[in-house]
Amino acid sequence: xxxxxxxxxxTEDEVPKQWYNMRADMKEQHDPFLNPETLEPLSTEDLYPxxxxxxxxxxMDHTTRYVDIPEEVQEFYKMFRPSxxxxxxNLEKALGTPAKIYYKFEGNNTSGSHxxxxxxAMAYYAKNQGLTSVTTETxxxxxxxxxxxxxxxxxxxxxxxxxxxxxxxKPFRKSIxxxxxxKIIPSPSITTEVGRAILEKNPKTGGSLGCAISEAVEQAIKxxxxxxxxxSVLNQVLLHQSVIGLECKTALEKLGEYPDIIVGCxxxxxxxxxxxxxFMQDKITGKKNPRVIAVEPASCPSLTRGKxxxxxxxTGRITPLAKMYTLGSDFMPSPNHAGGLRYHxxxxxxxxxxxxxxxxxxxxEQTTVFDAAVKFAKLEQILPAPESxxxxxxAVKEALxxxxxxxxxxILFGLTGTGYFDMAAYNQYNNxxxxxxxxxxxxxxxxFDSLPKVD
Amino acid sequence: xxxxxxxxxxTEDEVPKQWYNMRADMKEQHDPFLNPETLEPLSTEDLYPxxxxxxxxxxMDHTTRYVDIPEEVQEFYKMFRPSxxxxxxNLEKALGTPAKIYYKFEGNNTSGSHxxxxxxAMAYYAKNQGLTSVTTETxxxxxxxxxxxxxxxxxxxxxxxxxxxxxxxKPFRKSIxxxxxxKIIPSPSITTEVGRAILEKNPKTGGSLGCAISEAVEQAIKxxxxxxxxxSVLNQVLLHQSVIGLECKTALEKLGEYPDIIVGCxxxxxxxxxxxxxFMQDKITGKKNPRVIAVEPASCPSLTRGKxxxxxxxTGRITPLAKMYTLGSDFMPSPNHAGGLRYHxxxxxxxxxxxxxxxxxxxxEQTTVFDAAVKFAKLEQILPAPESxxxxxxAVKEALxxxxxxxxxxILFGLTGTGYFDMAAYNQYNNxxxxxxxxxxxxxxxxFDSLPKVD
Numbered sequence: 002x003x004x005x006x007x008x009x010x011x012t013e014d015e016v017p018k019q020w021y022n023m024r025a026d027m028k029e030q031h032d033p034f035l036n037p038e039t040l041e042p043l044s045t046e047d048l049y050p051x052x053x054x055x056x057x058x059x060x061m062d063h064t065t066r067y068v069d070i071p072e073e074v075q076e077f078y079k080m081f082r083p084s085x086x087x088x089x090x091n092l093e094k095a096l097g098t099p100a101k102i103y104y105k106f107e108g109n110n111t112s113g114s115h116x117x118x119x120x121x122a123m124a125y126y127a128k129n130q131g132l133t134s135v136t137t138e139t140x141x142x143x144x145x146x147x148x149x150x151x152x153x154x155x156x157x158x159x160x161x162x163x164x165x166x167x168x169x170x171k172p173f174r175k176s177i178x179x180x181x182x183x184k185i186i187p188s189p190s191i192t193t194e195v196g197r198a199i200l201e202k203n204p205k206t207g208g209s210l211g212c213a214i215s216e217a218v219e220q221a222i223k224x225x226x227x228x229x230x231x232x233s234v235l236n237q238v239l240l241h242q243s244v245i246g247l248e249c250k251t252a253l254e255k256l257g258e259y260p261d262i263i264v265g266c267x268x269x270x271x272x273x274x275x276x277x278x279x280f281m282q283d284k285i286t287g288k289k290n291p292r293v294i295a296v297e298p299a300s301c302p303s304l305t306r307g308k309x310x311x312x313x314x315x316t317g318r319i320t321p322l323a324k325m326y327t328l329g330s331d332f333m334p335s336p337n338h339a340g341g342l343r344y345h346x347x348x349x350x351x352x353x354x355x356x357x358x359x360x361x362x363x364x365x366e367q368t369t370v371f372d373a374a375v376k377f378a379k380l381e382q383i384l385p386a387p388e389s390x391x392x393x394x395x396a397v398k399e400a401l402x403x404x405x406x407x408x409x410x411x412i413l414f415g416l417t418g419t420g421y422f423d424m425a426a427y428n429q430y431n432n433x434x435x436x437x438x439x440x441x442x443x444x445x446x447x448x449f450d451s452l453p454k455v456d
Numbered sequence: 457x458x459x460x461x462x463x464x465x466x467t468e469d470e471v472p473k474q475w476y477n478m479r480a481d482m483k484e485q486h487d488p489f490l491n492p493e494t495l496e497p498l499s500t501e502d503l504y505p506x507x508x509x510x511x512x513x514x515x516m517d518h519t520t521r522y523v524d525i526p527e528e529v530q531e532f533y534k535m536f537r538p539s540x541x542x543x544x545x546n547l548e549k550a551l552g553t554p555a556k557i558y559y560k561f562e563g564n565n566t567s568g569s570h571x572x573x574x575x576x577a578m579a580y581y582a583k584n585q586g587l588t589s590v591t592t593e594t595x596x597x598x599x600x601x602x603x604x605x606x607x608x609x610x611x612x613x614x615x616x617x618x619x620x621x622x623x624x625x626k627p628f629r630k631s632i633x634x635x636x637x638x639k640i641i642p643s644p645s646i647t648t649e650v651g652r653a654i655l656e657k658n659p660k661t662g663g664s665l666g667c668a669i670s671e672a673v674e675q676a677i678k679x680x681x682x683x684x685x686x687x688s689v690l691n692q693v694l695l696h697q698s699v700i701g702l703e704c705k706t707a708l709e710k711l712g713e714y715p716d717i718i719v720g721c722x723x724x725x726x727x728x729x730x731x732x733x734x735f736m737q738d739k740i741t742g743k744k745n746p747r748v749i750a751v752e753p754a755s756c757p758s759l760t761r762g763k764x765x766x767x768x769x770x771t772g773r774i775t776p777l778a779k780m781y782t783l784g785s786d787f788m789p790s791p792n793h794a795g796g797l798r799y800h801x802x803x804x805x806x807x808x809x810x811x812x813x814x815x816x817x818x819x820x821e822q823t824t825v826f827d828a829a830v831k832f833a834k835l836e837q838i839l840p841a842p843e844s845x846x847x848x849x850x851a852v853k854e855a856l857x858x859x860x861x862x863x864x865x866x867i868l869f870g871l872t873g874t875g876y877f878d879m880a881a882y883n884q885y886n887n888x889x890x891x892x893x894x895x896x897x898x899x900x901x902x903x904f905d906s907l908p909k910v911d
Contacts, residue, residue, distance in 0.1 A: 006468035007534040013461035079462040080546070080837050091535070091609075109564045111839045111874070153834040154546075173628075173879035177839065180830060180882045375635060379608040382535050384566045384632060419566070421876040424628035427635045 007090060009252045011083040017251075018070055021243040023274070023350060024063035024236065026282050029357065031349040032324035035311060040455060043321055051218060051320075052237075053228045055126040059237040068240060070122075071129075077121040077154060081110035082244070086252040087416075091380040093400070100403035102396060103258070104416040105249045105276060106383065111177075112147030114341075114386065114418030115272050116232050119241035120144070123230040124151035133226040134158035138188065138213030140167055140268070141340035141388060142174030143418055144232030149181035159183035162190065162216045166207035167340040171422045188213040195219050195317035207336050210269070210344040215317025233269025233341075234314060234323075234348050242275025245415065250279045253413070260291050260413035262399050266391035267295035267304060267362070268341050270348030276415040277360075284359060295355070295362040296395035298370070300438045301334040303327055303347045304355055304362035306445060311455040312346060322453060325352040328440075332448030335438030337367055338426035339387040345448065365394045366437040371430040373397055374420070386418035387426055462545060464707045466538040472702040473525055475695045478733050478805060479518035481740050484812065486804040487779035490766060495910060498776055506673060506775075507692075508683045510581040514692040523695060525577075526584075532576040532609060536565035537699070541707040542871075546835040548855070555858035557851060558713070559871040560704045560731060561838065566632075567602030569796075569841065569873030570727050571687050574696035575599070578685040579606035588681040589613035593643065593668030595622055595723075596795035596843060597629030598873055599687030604636035614638035617645065617671045621662035622795040626877050643668040650674050650772035658788075665724070665799045666785050670772025688724025688796075689769060689778075689803050697730025700870065705734045708868070715746050715868035717854050721846035722750035722759060722817070723796050725803030731870040732815075739814060750810070750817040751850040753825070755893045756789040758782055758802045759810055759817035761900060766910040767801055777908060780807040783895075787903030790893030792822055793881035794842040800903065820849045821892040826885040828852055829875070841873040842881055 024030060033042035048057035059068065070078070089102040107115035127135050135157055139145030145161040152159040161183055163174065168187040178185045188208045189196040195215040199206065206212070214231065221229035232238060253259060263280055265273035273295055283289035297304055303326045312327040314320040327346040328334075334343040347355075354360045367387075374390035376397075377383070385393060396414040403410050420427065429435040479485060488497035503512035514523065525533070544557040562570035582590050590612055594600030600616040607614040616638055618629065623642040633640045643663045644651040650670040654661065661667070669686065676684035687693060708714060718735055720728035728750055738744035752759055758781045767782040769775040782801040783789075789798040802810075809815050822842075829845035831852075832838070840848060851869040858865050875882065884890040 008468070010465050013463070111833070111837050113876075117837075150837050154837070173876075173883075176879040176883040176886065177876075179886050180839065181834060378566070379636060382566050382572075382605050382609070384635065421568075421628075421632075424631040428628075428631040431631065431634050 005088055005256055008085040008087050009256060010085055011248055011252055013079055015251060016078060016083050017244050017247040018075060019067040020070055020240045021067055021247055021278050021282065022062065022065055022240050023278050023281055025066035026285050028285065029353065030063050031353040035322040037313065037318065037322050037453065050222055051229050053127045053130045053132060055130065056123060056237050059240055060235060071125055074121050074125050081117060083248050084109060086249055089381055092377060095380050096397065096400050096404065098400040098404040099407060099409040100400040101409065101411045102400055103413045105245060106416045107245060108383065108416065108419035111150055112143050113421060114143035114147065115242060115245055115275065116144045116147035117150060118244050119232060119238045119271065120147035120151035122241045124148065124155040124157055127228055127230065128155040128157055132157065132228055134224065135228055135230050136160045136217040136221040137230050137232065138162045138210060138217045140164050140210045140343055141386065142167055142171050142422055143341060145178050145185065146174065148230065149178045149183035152183060153181045160220060161185045162188040162213040164188060164208040164210060164213050164340060166336045170338065170425050174422055188216050190216060193219045195319060199316065206333065209316060209333055211316035211330050214315035215319055218315065218319055233271035234346060236350055238271045239274035239348060239350055242271050243278035245275040246278040246280060249276065249413065258411055259289060261410040262292045262294065262412045264294045264296060264392050264395040264399065264412065264414040266342060266388050266417060267297045267347065268388060269344045270351040272415050272417045274348055274351055281354065281359065293360045294395050295360055296391040297362065297364050298337050298339050298342050298391065299364040299366045300337040300440065301328065301343050302364045303345060305364045308449060308452065309352060309356050310452050312452055314346060322455065323349045325349045326355065328445060329448030329451040331451030337438065338423060339391065341388040342391065363395060365391055366439065368435050368437055370394050371435065375430065383416065384420045385416060386420045387423050389417040392416065460543055460711055463540040463542050464711060465540055466703055466707055468534060470706060471533060471538050472699050473530060474522040475525055476522055476698040476702055476733050476737065477517065477520055477695050478736055479691065480521035481737050483740065484808065485518050486808040490777040492768065492773065492777050492908065505677055506684050508582045508585045508587060511578060511692050514695055515690055526580055529576050529580050536572060538703050539564060541704055544836055547832060550835050551852065551855050551859065553855040553859040554862060554864040555855040556864065556866045557855055558868045560700055561871045562700060563838065563871065563874035566605055567598050568876060569598035569602065570697060570700055570730065571599045571602035572605060573699050574687060574693045574726065575602035575606040577696045579603065579610040579612055582683055582685065583610040583612055587612065587683055589679065590683055590685050591615045591672040591676040592685050592687065593617045593665060593672045595619050595665045595798055596841065597622055597626050597877060598796060600633050600640065601629065603685065604633045604638040607638060608636045615675060616640045617643040617668040619643055619663040619665060619668050619795060621791045625880050629877055643671050645671060648674045650774060654771065661788065662791050664771060664788055666771030669770035670774055673770065673774055688726035689801060691805055693726045694729035694803060694805055697726050698733035700727070700730040701733040701735060704731065704868065713866055714744060716865040717747045717749065717867045719749045719751060719847050719850040719854065719867065719869040721797060721843050721872060722752045722802065723843065724799045725806040727870050727872045729803055729806055736809065736814065748815045749850050750815055751846040752817060752819050753792050753794050753797050753846065754819040754821045755792040755895065756783065756798050757819045758800060760819045763904060763907065764807060764811050765907050767907055769801060777910065778804045780804045781810060783900060784903030784906040786906030792893065793878060794846065796843040797846065818850060820846055821894065823890050823892055825849050826890065830885065838871065839875045840871060841875045842878050844872040847871065
C-alpha cells in the first residue's frame with residue numbers, strides 16, 4: 002500500500018566505518034577549554050588524568066574530518082546497529098499533515114537509547130589503554146545502562162553515580178545495571194568529598210547530573226587504573242554519536258529524501274549533535290540548508306534562557322571550564338521526568354552552532370511533552386522515553402505548521418529511546434498528578450550568580 | 457570480519473502475506489474440542505459467543521494451508537516486523553562451540569514480545585465484526601500489553617485480567633497497559649462470579665493464567681458487543697504466530713542455512729508453535745528432519761510430567777474441553793518469574809505433535825534459567841525475558857553437546873522477548889534470593905484429580 006517502507010535498515014556493510022567530526026567543517030571553533038585555576042587553555046595532556054588518552058585526543062581534535070571506528074567497536078555495533086529509520090505513516094495520517102515525518106529510532110537495544118554508541122567506544126578505548134575500571138554518572142539511567150553493557154563486553158569494572166531523583170523514580174535501573182555487573186550509587190553520596198560537601202549544603206537535594214559528574218570525576222582521579230567517562234556534552238561524544246546521523250543520511254538517500262527540518266531533544270547534546278552531524282556539514286558548507294531545531298525542557302532551558310559563558314561542567318566545580326550555553330553549575334533543575342535532559346549546560350559544539358545561528362531552540366513543558374508521547378505511543382506503538390518525547394513534540398509542532406501552510410516538508414526527528422523504565426512518570430501522567438515546573442527569573446539568577454569570573 | 461551478518465532483516469516486501477496453518481499438513485488432527493456438559497464435539501458456531509466469528513473459523517479450520525493476512529494487519533505488522541534473525545557470534549565464542557547459533561528476536565516492539573503478532577490479528581477481526589470491546593487475561597503482562605497496543609490502534613475497549621502474582625511483581629505493566637488506554641484488573645478479582653468463587657476457596661491465591669482466563673471469558677460473555685481473546689494455546693494463535701517461523705525460514709534460506717535443532721520455550725505454545733510451523737511442515741512431509749525441543753519450567757511441567765487428556769482450558773471450568781498435555785486445571789503453579797509459562801495445559805496442536813513424537817521436551821529450574829539469561833545478556837547485550845531464557849538454556853545445552861561431539865550443528869532458538877519489566881526477578885537473582893520450586897508427585901496428583909471424566 003506504501004512505496005516507501007515503514008522501516009529502512011541499512012545492511013551491515015553500510016553501517017559507517019568512520020565517525021564524522023563536525024568541527025573539521027565548522028568555520029569557527031568553540032572557545033578552548035580552560036584550566037579553572039589558571040584560566041589558561043588546556044592541552045590534550047592536561048586531560049589525561051581524567052579521560053583515557055585516545056578520548057582526550059578526540060576531545061581536542063578539530064581537524065580530522067573522519068575518524069576510523071576501531072574494528073572491535075564496529076563488531077560491537079553489529080549487535081544493535083543499524084538502527085531503523087522509520088516513516089511515521091500513522092502519525093502523519095492522524096495529524097492530517099502533508100508533511101512527511103521520519104524518525105531515527107535508537108531505542109532497540111538494552112540501554113534503551115542511543116547511548117550505547119558512545120559507551121562502546123569509551124569502554125573499548127579504556128580497555129585498550131590497559132585500564133581496569135571507569136566511573137561515570139547517569140541521569141535517566143540510559144547512559145549508565147549503556148556503559149554497564151559495554152563494560153561487561155570489554156571486561157572493565159564500572160561504578161555509576163546515578164542522580165538521586167532518578168534513582169528513586171526508577172528502582173529497576175539499579176537492577177539492570179547490576180545485572181551487567183556494575184556498581185551503582187545514588188548521588189550525591191557520602192562516598193566522595195564533593196558529594197559530602199553538596200549534602201552538607203543541601204541535605205535534601207535530589208541531585209543533578211552536575212553533582213553526579215563531580216562525584217564520578219573525583220572517584221576516577223583517586224584510582225590509578227581508572228578514568229572518568231561521560232555520555233554527553235563532550236566533543237568525543239558527538240563524534241561517536243555521528244553514527245546516528247551518518248546512518249540516517251545514507252538511509253534517506255536510498256529513499257531519495259533529504260530533511261527540510263531536523264528535530265532533536267537537547268540535554269547535553271549527545272543525540273542532537275550526532276543526529277545532525279552530516280546534515281550540519283551540508284549546512285555549513287552551503288550544500289543544503291535544513292532547519293535544525295533543538296527541543297529542551299522548560300524546566301531546564303539552557304539554550305532558550307541560559308547564558309553563553311564559561312562555566313564548570315559539574316556542580317562540584319572540579320572540571321575544566323567550557324564555553325557553552327549554561328544555567329550556571331549551581332542551577333538545580335526541578336525533578337522533571339526527562340532525567341537525561343536535566344543538565345545545566347550544553348555541548349560546546351552545539352552551543353557554538355546555536356550562537357552562530359545554525360540551530361534554533363524551543364522549550365516545552367512536561368505535561369505537553371507527555372501529551373505528545375502518549376499520542377505517539379498509541380499511533381506508532383513505540384513507547385517513547387520522556388527525553389525523546391521532546392523531539393516528538395517539536396516534530397508534531399512543525400508537522401501541524403505544514404498542515405496550516407499546505408507545505409509537504411520532510412521532517413526528521415531523533416527518537417532516542419524507549420520509556421520502559423519511565424513508567425512511574427507515565428503513571429503520574431495517566432493519573433493527572435504530573436506537574437510542570439518552570440524556573441522563575443530569580444531561580445535562573447541564582448544559577449547565573451554561580452558562573453565563574455573569566456574575563 | 458564475518459561473512460554472515462549478525463542480524464538479518466527481510467525487506468518489507470518479504471514479510472509473509474499469508475499465515476501457515478500447520479494442521480493442513482498434519483497426518484492426524486488433535487481430538488476435537490468438546491462441550492463440557494454434553495461431551496459432544498463443538499461446532500464452529502458453538503464458539504461464536506466466546507470468540508468473534510472469523511477467529512472461531514480459524515480455530516476449527518484444519519484444511520486451509522495458507523490464510524491471507526488482512527491488509528490492515530499487514531500494515532500494522534510493518535510497524536514492528538520484520539524482526540531480526542540474529543547470529544549469536546559472541547555466545548558461540550564464549551561457549552567455544554563449533555555449533556552455529558541463530559535466534560529469532562521478537563522483543564523489539566513495545567509489548568516486548570512476539571505477542572503483538574496475534575494481538576494485531578485478533579483486534580482487527582473483532583473490530584471488523586463491529587464489536588466494541590474485548591477481554592483477555594495476561595500472565596507476565598506481555599500479552600496484555602500487546603493487546604492494549606493493538607486495541608489502541610484498531611479502536612477497541614479492552615479489559616485485561618492480570619494474574620495477581622505477576623501484577624504485584626510487575627507494577628509497571630499496569631502503567632503501560634493503562635497508557636495505551638486499557639483497563640487492568642488483578643486476578644482473581646471480585647468483579648466476576650468465577651473470581652469470587654476462586655477467592656472464597658483460596659483467599660490467598662496468587663492466581664494463575666487458568667483463573668484469569670475464567671474471569672475474562674465470563675466478562676466477555678456477559679456483554680453483547682464483547683468477545684474474549686486469548687494470547688496462547690489456541691489454534692488461531694499458532695496460525696498468527698506462524699509469521700515468526702515463516703520469516704525465520706526465509707531469512708535462513710537467504711543465508712544458505714537450515715536448522716538441525718530448533719529450541720523454543722513452551723507455556724501455552726504460542727511462540728514455539730509459531731517458530732516451528734514451516735519447519736514442522738518439512739518434518740511432517742519428510743522433506744527435512746530437524747529436532748524440535750520444547751523447554752518448560754520445572755515448576756509447571758505440562759509436557760514433561762503432565763497427562764495427555766481432555767481438560768478445561770481454565771481453572772473456573774467454564775471453557776470447552778481440549779485434549780492436551782495438562783497438569784489439571786486445578787494445578788496452581790508456584791510463583792515462578794516466567795509468568796508467561798505458568799499454564800496448566802499446552803496447545804492441542806503441540807500436544808498432538810509431542811504425543812506423536814515430532815517434538816522433544818525438557819524442563820529447567822528457575823535459577824538455572826537465570827544463569828543462562830545473565831550470561832546471554834552480558835554476551836549478546838539483550839536482556840531476555842524469563843520465559844525466553846528457557847530457550848536460551850536449551851540452546852546452550854545443545855551447543856555444549858556439539859562442543860563435546862565436535863559437530864557443527866545449526867541451532868535456532870526463539871528469543872521471544874525482553875526482560876525490562878522483569879527486573880524484580882533479576883534483582884532476586886542478583887541478590888541470590890531466588891528459589892526453585894518443583895512440584896512433588898503429590899502436588900501433581902492433586903492437579904490430575906481435577907481432570908474431568910470424559911471416557
